[in-house]
Every structure is written in C-alpha cells, then in structure tokens.
Amino acid sequence: MSDNEVIVHPDAEVLAEATAARLLTSIVDAQAARGVASVVLTGGRTGIGVLERVRDSIARSAVDWSAVNLFWGDERFLTDGDGERNETQARAALLDHVPLDPRRVHPMAPSDGRFGADAESAADHYAEVLRTLAGTDSDTGVPRFDVLLLGVGEEGHTASLFPDTPYVRERERTAVAVRDCPKPPPTRISLTLPAIASASEVWLMTTGAGKAEAVSRALTGADPVDIPAAGARGRDRTLWLLDREAAKDSTLGG
Numbered sequence: 553m554s555d556n557e558v559i560v561h562p563d564a565e566v567l568a569e570a571t572a573a574r575l576l577t578s579i580v581d582a583q584a585a586r587g588v589a590s591v592v593l594t595g596g597r598t599g600i601g602v603l604e605r606v607r608d609s610i611a612r613s614a615v616d617w618s619a620v621n622l623f624w625g626d627e628r629f630l631t632d633g634d635g636e637r638n639e640t641q642a643r644a645a646l647l648d649h650v651p652l653d654p655r656r657v658h659p660m661a662p663s664d665g666r667f668g669a670d671a672e673s674a675a676d677h678y679a680e681v682l683r684t685l686a687g688t689d690s691d692t693g694v695p696r697f698d699v700l701l702l703g704v705g706e707e708g709h710t711a712s713l714f715p716d717t718p719y720v721r722e723r724e725r726t727a728v729a730v731r732d733c734p735k736p737p738p739t740r741i742s743l744t745l746p747a748i749a750s751a752s753e754v755w756l757m758t759t760g761a762g763k764a765e766a767v768s769r770a771l772t773g774a775d776p777v778d779i780p781a782a783g784a785r786g787r788d789r790t791l792w793l794l795d796r797e798a799a800k801d802s803t804l805g806g
C-alpha cells in the first residue's frame with residue numbers, strides 16, 4: 553500500500569487539464585509496456601471534467617483506444633441512458649468520441665437491464681466480470697488496473713462507499729450493491745476498498761472548499777469507516793489531485 557502524495561493545482565480548470573494530460577501519459581506508458589491499458593472511471597464533476605479535457609486534447613491521438621480497458625468505480629443504479637448515470641456522462645464526455653473496442657468497455661448494469669431492479673445481482677455480476685478478466689492466477693479477484701480514478705464527496709465518500717456503512721467495511725467482495733445512500737440516487741453499485749487497493753495507481757481528484765474538511769481528515773489518518781476516501785490506496789501510488797480550495801484545510805508541508 554502506497555503513501556498519500558498530494559498535488560495542488562490553482563483551480564478546478566487547471567486541475568482538469570493537468571489530470572487529463574497525466575491520464576493520457578499513463579495510458580500511453582501502460583500501452584508501451586504491456587500493449588494495453590486499464591483505467592477505472594469515476595463519476596462526479598471533477599471526474600467527468602477530466603474526461604472532457606481528454607476528449608479535447610490533441611494528445612488523445614497518442615493513445616491506441618482499441619487497446620484500452622475501461623471499468624467503473626461506481627455507478628448510480630438507474631435506467632440505461634439516464635443522464636445521472638456515470639456511464640452516460642462518461643460516454644458523452646469521452647467514450648463516444650474515441651474508437652474504443654466495445655468488448656473492452658465494462659459498465660455496471662443499469663436498473664432496467666438483465667438484473668432488473670436487483671442491484672445485488674448486478675453487483676455480484678460485476679464482481680464475476682472482474683474475476684473472469686483477472687484470470688485464475690489472480691489473488692485479488694480483479695484485473696490489473698493501471699489507474700483508478702476517484703472523486704471525493706463533502707462527507708468523505710469515495711466511489712459509492714459512504715461513511716459508517718456496511719459497504720465501506722466490506723473486506724471480501726470486490727463489488728457491492730449500496731442501498732440507502734445519503735446522496736441521490738439511493739441505490740448504487742460500487743467497488744469496495746479491497747478492490748480499489750488492488751489498483752496500481754489510485755488518483756483521488758476533488759475541488760472546492762466544500763471538500764476541504766474531508767480532504768484534511770483523510771490526509772491526517774481518519775478511519776476509513778468515518779472518511780471512506782482515507783481508505784482508498786493504490787499499490788504503487790496514491791495521488792491526491794486537489795485545487796487550492798479543496799486543499800485549504802490541509803497542512804501539506806514544503
């Protein structure tokens with residue numbers, strides 16, 4: 553498990569642009585090393601803003617999009633194409649604009665899909681997809697994720713793991729159905745902290761003064777049960793990408 557690293561950008565615009573450049577470079581590097589890159593996407597304003605900047609970057613042509621595996625860290629359990637789904641927003645921001653191989657795109661099921669409103673079965677299926685792609689040698693049950701993107705909520709949630717819930721305490725399963733979420737919609741699907749911890753790099757991206765307290769608590773060793781973002785760590789790197797407002801309550805040294 554890696555230590556937290558923090559990079560503070562002047563504002564949300566610069567953060568989105570710089571993170572898009574960082575993501576493009578990471579994908580190119582992974583493809584140069586292994587031929588393929590695997591990225592876990594997030595929803596939220598910052599995460600979708602980064603995808604829009606990737607779309608608008610001339611450097612997006614440096615990526616072989618047909619060799620990018622895409623997953624989601626969480627999903628709002630709504631009908632297919634609903635504008636609040638993280639998948640819908642990611643498709644509009646980037647995925648519909650690059651030549652992906654649809655077989656490499658792994659969205660979480662919608663609430664009108666093959667599992668209907670059974671979010672638990674949809675989550676179990678996602679865990680099964682991850683296990684299958686991980687292969688029989690895997691000890692984590694998830695594929696090798698090069699970069700796993702996350703947002704952070706005002707109360708410290710990340711993915712759809714909210715404070716003081718059974719879901720943030722989950723140690724066995726890699727994907728769970730999340731019920732009674734304090735932030736709408738009430739039903740979601742989320743990767744768990746153990747699944748997140750199997751990623752090579754975890755990038756937590758957030759902006760604005762409303763996130764400052766949660767960021768500060770996460771960076772000063774809060775219990776992940778209280779501040780779930782505090783428990784999101786990558787194997788090789790855990791990178792907090794903040795704007796000045798989100799960093800304002802944190803003592804960052806230097």
Ligand SMILES: O=C1O[C@H](COP(=O)(O)O)[C@@H](O)[C@H](O)[C@H]1O
Pocket residue numbers: 594595596597598599626627628638702703704705706710711712735758
């Ligand atoms: O609902 C969600 O919110 C978080 C944070 O979103 P933001 O708009 O405050 O940046 C996001 O990370 C998560 O994927 C999403 O489902």
